[in-house]
Amino acid sequence: MEPQRPLPGRGAAGRERTMSRVRARSGHRVGVTAGSEVRQGRRRSLVSLMLAVLVLWGWVASLSGCSEAKGAASDAPVKVVLWHSYRAGEQEALNKVIQAYNDTHEEIVVEALQIPNEAFADKLTASIPRDNGPDIFIFAHDRVGDWAEQGLIEPVSIWSSTEYLQSFFKSTVEALVYKKSLYGLPIAFKSVVLYYNRDLVPNPPRTDRELIEIAKAHTDPAQKKYGLVYQNTSLYFTAPFIHGFGGEVLGRDGKLGLSSEGTAQGLQFARDLLATHKVVPEDVSGNLVTTLFNKGQAAMVINGPWFRGEITEGVNWGTAVLPTISATGQGAAPFVGSEAVLLSRYSRNKEEAYQVMRFLAGPDSSRIRMQVAGQPAAHKAPWDDLREGDPMRVFRDQLNSAVIMPGGPIMRAVWGPADQAIFKVVKDGEPPAEVLKVAQERIEKAVR
DSSP states (O other), rough: OOOOOOOOSSSSHHHHHHHHHHHHHHHHHHHHHHHHHHHHHHHHHHHHHHHHHHHHHHHHHHHHHHHHHHHHHHHSSSEEEEEEEHHHHHHHHHHHHHHHHHHOOEEEEEEEEOOOHHHHHHHHHHHGGTOOOOEEEEEEEHHHHHHHHTTTTOOOOGGGHHHHHHBBHHHHHHHHEEETTTEEEEEEEEEEEEEETTTTSSSSSSBBBHOOOOHHTTGGGGGTTEEOOTTOOOHHHHHHHHHHHTTTBBOOTSOTTTTTTHHHHHHHHHHHHHHHHHHHHSSSSSSHHHHHHHTTTTEEEEEEEGGGGGSSSSOOOOEOOOOOOOTTTTTTEEEEEEEEEEEEOOOOOOHHHHHHHHHHHHHHOOOHHHHHHOOOOOOOOGGGSOOOTTTEEEHHHTTOEEEEEOOOOHHHHHHHHHHHHHHHTTTOOOOOHHHHHHHHHHHHHOOO
């Protein structure tokens, strides 16, 4: 390594002079550099300030643009999607209701989609959790408990005051309550009543004995004429007799009642109508009920409000509440279903959707649905408009004795085994008590 060379000059004096010159030159250069850095710093500050102004201006401009975009978006109506499975007259009535709403509400627009009934429940269950479902939909109350447990529907209790709910028939609201929360608003109720041909039956029967007597007078199997026609191996259509004899299918406490004595008596009554009194056809389908009544070959039928749309023009018909069961003094009590508009838990516009629900369930909408489709409205107001003797009034009267149709997973397990048990009793003549005991055990095993 080469040794460091001494500074130029000789001796202490020389070294001092040399150091002075170095310090002088160094001092000059430092002064020049400092001044340059000051000027460069000023330029950099000015540039930074200009950039900051430009950025700020751009930010303000973007905010202004967002504000304008937001304003433009807020001017667009909120879309509420409604799914339903209505057809024919019911769909026509609903379309009129939706049109009336859209014509009078600029801030919300309702878009309806009709789904085939047989696929409706499955499509709702699959679509709603994936955020591909509707905001609101129309369905019977019997799935409310299941869908509430699955988190698919939103309770509407917080928006629905007691005073408001008193506008509806009590049972139609009670059917929508699950674990003390209200799910949906009722729009219609459906139960079976007695239809009769006025030309054959001037006065409808008031008791089961009168029913049998009148039915016998108008039965002639050789001419394919029958006094009473109904789907006699179906739980839904046999339920009035079960309840009339004091039986039950599923109690409010959730306990099965198929094996009760009253249920067995109700099934025996249905068996007697076919095998003993012979006033009911051997094999009955929904189509046969309609055909025989329209041809004047059925004096009386048991059917629901939808049957009105199936009656041929020119048939002189009337409706009556189902007769009283003489053995118990109780009226034959059908199941009643509450048809409701339900709110999806996944809806992004819940408040707007609830406003639409209120309109669909309201008095004006109910009048349209009653007039166009013959739907028994859950709202009380339209019933005051009906003339005396209107066949629709009977559905309101029948509601007083009807039993809310049970729902939930237990009830879904009931339908199949119960229908099979009824068939064995009514058609095959097997002892009802034994058949019902087996059916109940089968259902209890299935729901454990």
